Amino acid sequence: MRNIVAVNDKKKLAAFIDFPHDLHKNDPNYVPELFIAQSDMLTPGKHPFHEHSTLQCFLAYDGDKVVGRIAAIQNNNHNKKNNTTEGHFGFFDCINDQETANQLIETATKWLKERNMTSMVGPLNFSTNDICALLVEGFDGPPVAMMPYNPPYYLQLLEDAGFAKMVDLRAYKFLAGEYNDRSLKLAEAIQERLKRNNIIIRKINMKDFWNEVVKVREVYNAAWDHNTGFVPATDKEFHYLAKDLKMIVDPDFVYIAEQEGKMVAISLSVPDLNQALIKVKRGRLFPWGLIRLLWYKRKIKGLRIMALGVMDGYRKMGIEACLYGLTIKTFQEKKFEYAEASWTLEHNTMVNSAIEQINGKLYRKYRILEKSI
Structure with missing residues (x-):
């Protein structure tokens, strides 16, 4: 006992x-x-x-x-x-x-x-x-x-x-050099088609970060609303998360889709900070952990594509594939070595298909369990 x-x-x-x-x-x-x-x-x-x-x-x-x-x-x-x-x-x-x-x-x-x-x-x-x-x-x-x-x-x-x-x-992995021109050209073609519907894709405006966060939260809570186990983040919870993410986010990897000024989709990717955190003994920043973290943070060559959401009424238009494609294009331009798209629900065929279209390989699975008590 x-x-x-x-x-x-x-x-x-x-x-x-x-x-x-x-x-x-x-x-x-x-x-x-x-x-x-x-x-x-x-x-x-x-x-x-x-x-x-x-x-x-x-x-x-x-x-x-x-x-x-x-x-x-x-x-x-x-x-x-x-x-x-x-x-x-x-x-x-x-x-x-x-x-x-x-x-x-x-x-x-x-x-x-x-x-x-x-x-x-x-x-x-x-x-x-x-x-x-x-x-x-x-x-x-x-x-x-x-x-x-x-x-x-x-x-x-x-x-x-x-x-x-x-x-x-599910978690999908992309490795540098494993993308064919077709997948990236597909994203470019979709982007041109979206423009004809007055939908444009832009990067986050860090100078207007907190106003952007308010709009992103609306899309996040609406786009994920019907996912298994989802609960909307409160204003304070989303602010808490955004404050942490702001310290590590690379604005080149945060894409927003808008139609005539209305935000309708988001894609958020962050550098894989775990490449640096794994060097921080017992999670302590002091006395040497912070120095290690800042040193190894400069060497990060991995990316996590952590959130991609599209509001109802704008799905099945190719926005998902376009956002993934643009992210991968930037990933290549910055000479990153790998990216992980995670996580997606196993039955979310729309998002999973979009990832697979640009050569994402399913390589990890996670499970939420339950029992009656």
């Missing part, structure tokens, strides 16, 4: 954040999260999620050694929008021991049932707007920026604890 304790002070919170560093210290693909970012995310008053929802973190101890962690999450905005009583779990990390995993899940289940939740879905940290899902295929390298990572045995631990597949998410 493990000793399961609630995280209720700064010392336990630090142990909660640090546990994955110790668990995966010998895994060359593991990328540490920044300690300060994780601390803010999990602290009420610092992250806007806590203004409308609640969570409880738990640690599993074997003697005085941490052997597992989990967060039980009640996302009130999600349940209100979807008219459900769905509990979530996230921040799941565990040694390869079924008893430990079971105790963590049972503890989180008890917490959720006390709040009248009837099912348990995850991993979600905190929602599909954040890092989510379990890596189930493609363990051949580090994750890209803001994507999850876990060893293969996690899936078995969760399945043996009663979880089953809810939905799979």
Whole structure:
């Protein structure tokens, strides 16, 4: 039996954040999260999620050694929008021991049932707007920026604890030099056709960044509204995310489609910061982590195409393929080595087909799981 304790002070919170560093210290693909970012995310008053929802973190101890962690999450905005009583779990990390995993899940289940939740879905940290899902295929390298990572045995631990597949998410990879002229010419031809419908594609205006963010949020919440598990980001949540992204975004990789001044689609790609974060020991910026981060940030040659959304009424016009094509063109011009388009829902044939049209190769799968409680 493990000793399961609630995280209720700064010392336990630090142990909660640090546990994955110790668990995966010998895994060359593991990328540490920044300690300060994780601390803010999990602290009420610092992250806007806590203004409308609640969570409880738990640690599993074997003697005085941490052997597992989990967060039980009640996302009130999600349940209100979807008219459900769905509990979530996230921040799941565990040694390869079924008893430990079971105790963590049972503890989180008890917490959720006390709040009248009837099912348990995850991993979600905190929602599909954040890092989510379990890596189930493609363990051949580090994750890209803001994507999850876990060893293969996690899936078995969760399945043996009663979880089953809810939905799979896909990640596609592009490698430099693997694009034929046809795919890029296709994007150029579509762009010319869109112009005849008064739809133009432009890059983000960083001098008007916060006004752009307001419009992007409207497109984001509308374009993703019917996706499995989606919950609209609040103004404060979107602002929080945009503030972080502004520090790493390359405006050459943020495309906006407009019709007569109305924003109708967005494509957001960011440099793969994980190429630098993997060099930051235990996610600490001080004393040397910040220097390492800034040094290796200059050497990044990877890209994550992290969001592409088109509003209803503007789909099936070729905008998706055009945005992907323009992104890949810029990717080539800047001599990047790889790009990952992630994530997409497995049943989103429109977006998946657009990626495959320009030679994106499916190479990783992630899974959101569920069970009744």
